[in-house]
Amino acid sequence: MHPPRPERSHFGIRARLLTLLLPGVLALLALDSWNDYRALRAIVEDAYDQSMLEPVNALGNSLSLAADGSIRVNTPFSVQAMFEATRPQHKYLYVGLTPLPDGPAGNTRSASEITLLGVPDLPRPPMQPGDNGPFVWYDAVYRDHPVRVVALHRTAIDGQARPYRVLIQAAEGTGPRLQAQADSLRQELLRDARMVGLVVLLVWLGVTWSLHPLERLRKSLLQSKGSDLKPLDTHGVPHEVAPLVDAVNQHIASYRDLLDRQSQFLADASHQLRTPLAIMLTQAGVALREQDPEQVRETLRAIVAQISRSRRLCEQLLSLAHASDTTSPADAPGVVDLNTVARDVVLQYLTLAHEKNQDLGWIDAREAPATTQVAAEGTPDDAFPPSSPAPVVPVLATGPELHEAIANLVHNAIVYTPSGGHITVMVSTRDGMALAEVHDDGPGIAMARRAEVFERFRQASRSAGKGPHGAGLGLSIARAYARRNGGDIELADIAAPGAGAGSGTTGLRAILRLPLAAGRQG
Known part of the structure; x- marks a missing residue:
């Protein structure tokens, strides 16, 4: 049965990059396009407006006096033909005269307007020319079409010295300029769309190119056999990965x-x-x-x-x-009294020590350095004081595993200590560490072999080379449980007068070291 496949996020690296980049790119392009459109619109408006000024100026300059003293327009048809030569749709001209008040007495003439050229019903300018010049620009609707109109006001005097206000207008439909603006906007949008497409393509190709080494690693892993556990080749892998x-x-x-x-x-x-x-x-x-x-x-x-x-x-x-199993989670550690655990182990192995005629002793942490011995012949009622409510030597560990570690040390000592020998178990504290020691007066282990006896199936044969041998697992199990709970085990000699350190002939000390639980260190 295959294990369930883990759920994968479909929001991959490409989607993440595009999600981060596209909003910013689109916002920048929109702002840039809007600014360009406004600038181009102003340019288009100005170009069309300038083209409308030419016939207005030409008509203003063509005003002259007729033979009878009236004001007339010279060459009106040529100006109109020039105006309508380009983009002739909805283009209109108008030149009209309006009499002004005559004489200091304020005598006035008829204020009816005289049409000299063009259509007289063009929309009139909403205001008179001001500080911006003699021209007035405005938008209007003429004959159901939107038009752009420019108006020029002038004052003219006829042959009889009568003043007239001259109104010259040029109107042009807004269709061509709106079309030009729409074409410009369409070009801007097409350019932005090409830019967005290019960004998406570059992101896609960039991610694909960057992930190509990982794809190579994936294929190599799929092609490799289960027993061929070689490290992955990091050649060409991006430094981020x-x-x-x-x-x-x-x-x-x-x-x-x-x-x-x-x-x-x-x-x-x-x-x-x-x-x-x-x-x-x-x-x-x-x-x-x-x-x-x-x-x-x-x-x-x-x-x-x-x-x-x-x-x-x-x-x-x-x-x-x-x-030795590091893949499965261990039981949650708690505060364990190392003194109580070691005491229970001694009680457990009293019978085995009695069978071998050995003296198995116990030194309580509260009584050190005094020794309370438990002889092989029996167990006094007061040999083990009752446990106190508070831990004597608290350590943060798993109780059964700690018991198994000490039990293997005691069993190992019983196996290799000869009949009539002495074994002492003691618990103490030193330099913020909790110590459980198992002393025996057996042949000991040579210094050169103390490292290898912790290996699996390495029998802890003592220096004398005599005695029964087990499978060589006791010390391995004890150290494995000790390290699993944050401690370790070391072997040392029991010093004797005149004996050199490391001689391996003065017995053996197996020391289990564990950190004291918080609050008892120091």
């Missing part, structure tokens, strides 16, 4: 190391279990062929003893697998 690839390589290295250790563990465990199974198979064959009931019972007792050793080996293998 390099930390991720390094982390993946570290994970691959740790996983490869885990697989190697598991493979070695299985190989060693198979080897350790194959020997007792072969022995039991041989013993069972002997029992089947044996005719003497007493010999059969003796063989069965040997098989039972072998089964007992095999069972302990299996239990140790399970404990070692649990202590």
Whole structure:
């Protein structure tokens, strides 16, 4: 059954970049296009307005007096033809005269306007020329069409010295200039659309090009075999992604190391279990062929003893697998009294020490340096004072794992200490650390071998080279549990008068060190 595929975000890098870039690019392009459009619109308006000034100026300059003294327009048709030569749609001219008051007495003549040229019903200017010049520009509607109109006011005197106000107008439909503005706006929008398309294309190609090394890594991972755990090649990987690839390589290295250790563990465990199974198979064959009931019972007792050793080996293998498992979460640690845990371990192994005629002693942390001994012959009622409500030596650890670590140290001491020997377990504090020590007066371990005895299936044979040997897992399990709870185990000599350090002949001290829980350090 395949594991469920994790949900993937469809909002990829390309979409993220475009989401970040496009609003800003569009806003900038919109602002730039609006400014360009306004500037171009002003240019178009000015160009069209300037073209309308030419016929107005020409008509103003063509005013003259006729033979009868009246005001007339010279060459009106040529001016009109010039005005209508370009863009003739909805273009109009007008020249009209309005008599002004005559004489100092204020005598007035008729104020009716005289049309000299063009259409007389063009919309009149809303105001008189002011400080901006003699021209007045305005927009109007003429014959149901919007027009742009320019008006010029002048004063003229006829041949009889009568004053007239001259109104010259030129009107042009706004269609051509609006069309020019629309064409300009359309060109601006097309240019902006091309710019946006180019930005999207560059982002797409840039992300694709940047992610190409990752695609190469993905293909190499898919093509690699499960057992071929090689680190990923970081060649060509962008430096922003390099930390991720390094982390993946570290994970691959740790996983490869885990697989190697598991493979070695299985190989060693198979080897350790194959020997007792072969022995039991041989013993069972002997029992089947044996005719003497007493010999059969003796063989069965040997098989039972072998089964007992095999069972302990299996239990140790399970404990070692649990202590060395870094992939599964450990139980939540709590404040544990190291003094109580060590005391319980001593009580547990009193019977085993009694069977080997060994003196298993206990030094309570509250009584150090005084020693309360528990002899092999019995257990006094007052040998272990009742536990106090508050922890004596508090450590932050998992209680069962701490118990297993100390138990393996005590069991190892019982196995290698000869009959009549002494084993002492004590708990103390020093320099912010909690110490649980197991002392024995056995042959000890040579200094050169103290590092390797913590390896799996390395039997902790003492310097004398005598005595029974286990599977070589006790110290490995103890150290694994110690490190799992933030501590460690070290081996040292028990100093004796005249004996040099590291001689390996003065017994052995197995020391479990753990940090004191907060509030008890110092």
